[in-house]
Amino acid sequence: xxxxxxxxxxxxxxxxxxxxxxxxxxxxxxxxxxxxxxxxxxxxxxxxxxxxxxxxxxxxxxxxxxxxxxxxxxxxxxxxxxxxxxxxxxxxxxxxxxxxxxxxxxxxxxxxxxxxxxxxx
Numbered sequence: 001x002x003x004x005x006x007x008x009x010x011x012x013x014x015x016x017x018x019x020x021x022x023x024x025x026x027x028x029x030x031x032x033x034x035x036x037x038x039x040x041x042x043x044x045x046x047x048x049x050x051x052x053x054x055x056x057x058x059x060x061x062x063x064x065x066x067x068x069x070x071x072x073x074x075x076x077x078x079x080x081x082x083x084x085x086x087x088x089x090x091x092x093x094x095x096x097x098x099x100x101x102x103x104x105x106x107x108x109x110x111x112x113x114x115x116x117x118x119x120x121x
Contacts, residue, residue: 046075046115049090051082058087061105065089072112091115 048069052058059079066077082088087099089111096114097106 045092046073047092048075048077049080049093050077051080051086051088051090053084053086054081056085061087065106065111068108069111069115073115091118 048066050062050065052062059081062077062079066079069075069077085100087097087105088095089097089106091114096118097111099105
């Protein structure tokens with residue numbers, strides 16, 4: 001009889017422990033979501049940096065993209081000469097497009113869509 005009661009107590013303790021662990025994991029996930037950088041929610045707080053290869057002639061592409069973003073969000077992009085072959089777009093310090101990773105330049109409207117998607121999060 002005592003063995004049965006001890007086994008039941010152990011099972012109850014394990015169930016309660018598992019419930020606490022799952023509750024803690026949920027709380028941590030929720031806290032991380034709340035802490036998420038929401039600085040992109042307001043277009044006035046956008047900072048855009050376009051790093052491009054000047055010797056490759058990518059400055060005109062960077063300038064065209066900067067103009068597109070200015071029309072859409074009213075933001076002045078910072079054009080920075082980058083490494084050879086590079087064309088990277090950073091929003092609030094976060095890389096959102098890399099020619100190296102994608103193997104291509106951004107398509108028309110692609111960066112605007114990425115920024116809009118981020119602002120919705």
